[in-house]
Amino acid sequence: MSEDHKRTAENSGEIDVDPTDQPEEIETEEVQEETDEVKVLEAKNSQLEDQILRLQAEMQNIQRRNTRERQEAAKYRSQKLATALLEAIDNLERALATEADSEDAKSLLAGVEMVHGQILQIFADESIEVIDPAGEAFDPNYHQAVSTTPAQDDQESDEVAQVLQKGYQLEDRVIRPAMVVVTE
Numbered sequence: 001m002s003e004d005h006k007r008t009a010e011n012s013g014e015i016d017v018d019p020t021d022q023p024e025e026i027e028t029e030e031v032q033e034e035t036d037e038v039k040v041l042e043a044k045n046s047q048l049e050d051q052i053l054r055l056q057a058e059m060q061n062i063q064r065r066n067t068r069e070r071q072e073a074a075k076y077r078s079q080k081l082a083t084a085l086l087e088a089i090d091n092l093e094r095a096l097a098t099e100a101d102s103e104d105a106k107s108l109l110a111g112v113e114m115v116h117g118q119i120l121q122i123f124a125d126e127s128i129e130v131i132d133p134a135g136e137a138f139d140p141n142y143h144q145a146v147s148t149t150p151a152q153d154d155q156e157s158d159e160v161a162q163v164l165q166k167g168y169q170l171e172d173r174v175i176r177p178a179m180v181v182v183t184e
Contacts, residue, residue: 078126079170085119086168086176092116093166123168131167131178133160142167144177151183159183 092112100106120130131142138145138158149161160180167178 075171076173078128079173079175082123082126082128082168082170082175089116089119090165092119126170128168128170128175131169131174132163133167133178133180134163136160138180138182142169142174142177143180143182145182146179147181148184149181155183157183 092115095112096109096116098109100109123129133139133143136159137156138160143160144167146164151157151159155161159182161183162181163178164181165179168175
């Protein structure tokens with residue numbers, strides 16, 4: 001712009017503005033604001049993606065835990081019933097240990113033996129095993145020592161000398177440890 005034009009613009013009250021100066025500043029500010037807004041939105045987007053990934057992982061963990069709990073519940077579903085029946089089995093075994101003299105007593109004993117066998121078969125079908133460790137090494141995971149006795153010639157130390165009450169286990173879980181007498 002020429003000097004004359006500037007003076008004329010000043011005298012007339014006009015403000016002389018270079019048209020290339022102002023739009024450039026406005027455009028730079030707008031671009032900067034848009035860039036800042038894009039960065040904020042990108043950060044928010046990244047945060048939301050991270051949150052989604054975490055929630056998906058948490059949902060998968062919940063599903064795995066739920067599946068594992070259902071499998072474990074199915075695996076050990078018989079434990080409560082088996083525990084309730086253990087006293088009845090103990091009583092049947094005590095009845096089987098008695099001697100029968102008469103024919104009626106022998107018939108009754110045969111019936112008790114059949115019932116005992118059926119219950120043990122049901123236990124086997126449900127993966128419930130008897131722990132009868134006579135002559136085995138003492139294992140505190142499966143046996144409960146209630147007393148000790150001196151070892152005889154054919155026995156080693158910490159060997160089960162006598163089983164006072166059989167134990168039972170369901171799968172890999174001990175329902176009741178065997179009550180035993182252990183050699184010293």
